[in-house]
Amino acid sequence: MSSVYPKPLRRLIQLLSRLPGIGEKTATRLALFLLKMPPDFVRELGNSISCIPESVIRCSSCLGIADEDPCSLCADPLRRDDLICVVEGPSDIVPIEKSGEFRGRYHVLGGAISPIDGVMPDDIHARELVDRVALGGVSEVVLATNLTAEGEATASYLGSVLKPLGARVTRIAYGLPMGADLEYSDEVTVGRAIKGRREL
Amino acid sequence: MSSVYPKPLRRLIQLLSRLPGIGEKTATRLALFLLKMPPDFVRELGNSISCIPESVIRCSSCLGIADEDPCSLCADPLRRDDLICVVEGPSDIVPIEKSGEFRGRYHVLGGAISPIDGVMPDDIHARELVDRVALGGVSEVVLATNLTAEGEATASYLGSVLKPLGARVTRIAYGLPMGADLEYSDEVTVGRAIKGRREL
Numbered sequence: 226m227s228s229v230y231p232k233p234l235r236r237l238i239q240l241l242s243r244l245p246g247i248g249e250k251t252a253t254r255l256a257l258f259l260l261k262m263p264p265d266f267v268r269e270l271g272n273s274i275s276c277i278p279e280s281v282i283r284c285s286s287c288l289g290i291a292d293e294d295p296c297s298l299c300a301d302p303l304r305r306d307d308l309i310c311v312v313e314g315p316s317d318i319v320p321i322e323k324s325g326e327f328r329g330r331y332h333v334l335g336g337a338i339s340p341i342d343g344v345m346p347d348d349i350h351a352r353e354l355v356d357r358v359a360l361g362g363v364s365e366v367v368l369a370t371n372l373t374a375e376g377e378a379t380a381s382y383l384g385s386v387l388k389p390l391g392a393r394v395t396r397i398a399y400g401l402p403m404g405a406d407l408e409y410s411d412e413v414t415v416g417r418a419i420k421g422r423r424e425l
Numbered sequence: 426m427s428s429v430y431p432k433p434l435r436r437l438i439q440l441l442s443r444l445p446g447i448g449e450k451t452a453t454r455l456a457l458f459l460l461k462m463p464p465d466f467v468r469e470l471g472n473s474i475s476c477i478p479e480s481v482i483r484c485s486s487c488l489g490i491a492d493e494d495p496c497s498l499c500a501d502p503l504r505r506d507d508l509i510c511v512v513e514g515p516s517d518i519v520p521i522e523k524s525g526e527f528r529g530r531y532h533v534l535g536g537a538i539s540p541i542d543g544v545m546p547d548d549i550h551a552r553e554l555v556d557r558v559a560l561g562g563v564s565e566v567v568l569a570t571n572l573t574a575e576g577e578a579t580a581s582y583l584g585s586v587l588k589p590l591g592a593r594v595t596r597i598a599y600g601l602p603m604g605a606d607l608e609y610s611d612e613v614t615v616g617r618a619i620k621g622r623r624e625l
């Protein structure tokens with residue numbers, strides 16, 4: 226990095242470069258942009274970042290992120306307690322909530338099993354899910370981990386440990402996405418869409 | 426933005442979305458990434474941003490950014506005082522310094538003349554440059570504004586106001602860049618490279 230820039234700016238560029246998808250060029254552009262922004266905005270952004278470690282906590286029920294414990298989803302009296310949807314990360318809850326198709330509780334694993342990356346069942350919140358289901362009162366666990374190798378491995382592992390507890394364990398459907406064109410879809414997806422066909 | 430996220434995180438996503446090249450998706454990804462980083466890093470990043478308005482000041486001599494006034498480039502006793510290189514923004518100084526071809530002082534305009542965007546000579550630090558040259562002791566002003574329509578308009582304007590003051594005014598060369606292939610170069614650049622040809 227050029228020593229032409231003032232020291233505080235160089236340090237900021239260094240820190241910003243550690244964020245995902247931000248290289249030194251983008252970090253420099255962002256830092257120079259901040260110089261031109263109103264000081265009030267810059268200070269609010271800085272404080273907003275600084276307070277993240279204190280203000281965002283973990284919900285002790287779903288293990289997702291929250292500003293209060295339990296989080297708004299776990300505290301909502303209108304949601305069903307006997308349905309648990311299992312997701313890899315907090316951001317996976319967003320599309321499910323947007324779909325409006327699920328009105329139960331969540332369980333956030335904080336990752337997916339991936340032996341190749343050294344992520345084993347103990348490294349994600351699998352134990353906590355088993356404990357939760359073992360307490361009873363859960364009629365169905367919907368496994369909504371990603372449809373990737375890691376997500377599938379995680380779903381398969383969770384299925385094997387949850388089924389003995391007597392709960393119904395389901396997996397979200399594989400199939401063709403909205404607007405899909407058969408011609409341009411991969412054969413695995415098409416094959417699974419055919420296997421999963423339903424009566425009209 | 427989804428209301429699924431804790432409030433402090435939603436506010437951070439909102440603020441990050443105002444940065445250039447960062448949409449809501451990227452802002453969300455960055456905010457969620459910060460949640461996973463060590464609190465010390467997050468706090469240092471936040472503080473580093475918050476203190477930018479106070480710690481980065483304007484050098485009263487070159488009008489560039491600095492942590493002290495005058496900045497390190499203006500204070501360097503080994504640089505020539507009679508040479509002034511005029512650039513649009515602070516980041517333009519970096520490649521010039523890297524080239525090692527200029528050991529004089531700088532003048533940062535803070536923009537370029539662009540009537541279409543409403544940027545007139547009074548909106549950039551043109552007056553300050555004229556005052557600086559009028560003080561005397563300047564043997565050459567190198568106009569290193571960008572080789573764009575705005576940069577050219579700015580150079581042409583500055584030439585017209587600086588030449589009457591008796592200083593030599595030069596413009597950085599147009600030509601083919603390092604590694605250029607004639608076949609794939611635009612005709613304006615090739616034309617200017619031919620016009621600007623030099624004895625070997």
